[in-house]
């Protein structure tokens with residue numbers, strides 16, 4: 001055995017423990033797509049899906065993808081530099097118009113979109129300023145930029161959602177140009193970015209704001225244009241990055257900015273230039289969902305929000321702690337890794353899938369079950385989840401009223 005086998009064995013201790021206890025929750029092989037699916041014939045409703053508008057399996061979306069296969073097949077065998085299609089260009093034009101930016105660029109994943117944006121725009125004249133609860137794609141883009149020979153930017157963090165903390169960093173930064181990176185909705189806590197205050201500080205200090213709106217695009221704002229529409233801030237953030245892997249039914253990244261900023265990213269972002277083109281069936285699926293948002297966005301968003309209001313009201317009235325959440329992403333806080341794994345397994349055995357989020361996704365003591373409400377969940381499904389959470393969450397003492405106060 002070489003050192004790499006020893007390292008792997010050691011690194012997998014927690015995974016082995018969870019498997020031996022029969023509560024390992026990850027990589028379950030679904031037998032169909034959609035929020036109602038099965039594993040080895042065991043049926044369940046998925047509350048960990050990011051298909052927030054429930055459009056991923058819509059017949060029109062599947063038909064569009066099938067038609068695109070006949071023309072373009074499933075791959076273009078090269079990167080966008082050599083393999084751009086009319087479908088990519090048309091969708092980029094439509095996305096720019098819909099979100100109100102000069103230009104859009106489609107990448108192969110949202111992760112690559114953010115890594116590419118940061119690595120191509122940040123250099124030694126830049127201070128990158130990150131919220132301390134930033135998603136991995138923001139952190140990794142920053143790490144790549146910081147490791148680029150001769151270009152490394154300064155890297156600073158500010159306290160989560162605190163405009164005051166951001167301002168303190170802006171006052172003491174050491175490079176001339178500031179780029180501030182935030183999210184529309186923080187995906188593990190389900191809380192919105194405090195962008196009104198953050199935009200105002202960025203404008204005062206001439207800092208470029210980059211908003212990752214992966215979870216807000218199609219879910220926030222009356223028409224679904226995201227956090228900027230929701231907060232009345234459209235036109236005040238120069239760069240937005242988003243994804244097709246939630247509302248847009250597939251996979252793929254979106255970068256929105258001015259024409260020249262997009263063209264610079266398009267020619268210099270290594271994660272874009274050196275990775276293969278997003279397949280056209282996926283582009284066709286996203287284009288179909290964009291049409292649905294253009295035609296019926298108001299109703300689609302309101303149906304999602306109505307489900308979210310219902311579930312939030314019921315969870316709160318039953319005494320569950322939803323942490324920082326103020327959106328359709330509602331983590332049920334468990335604050336104990338073992339309990340989170342056991343509760344997940346008991347719910348799964350009864351037909352409800354809520355993935356536990358544990359370290360390193362969150363700090364030890366912050367463990368939770370990820371509950372994502374979508375437009376596609378029915379009241380009956382949410383009702384079943386609530387009654388099981390009531391019964392099993394009570395048994396695991398995760399609700400405030402179930403917790404026995406420690407002896408004085």
Ligand SMILES: Cc1ncc(COP(=O)(O)O)c(C=O)c1O
Pocket residue numbers: 109110111112114135137183187212214215243244245251252253
């Ligand atoms: C906040 C945030 N940004 C970016 C991404 C990456 O998106 P994609 O799945 O398209 O790579 C995700 C997905 O997990 C996310 O939650």
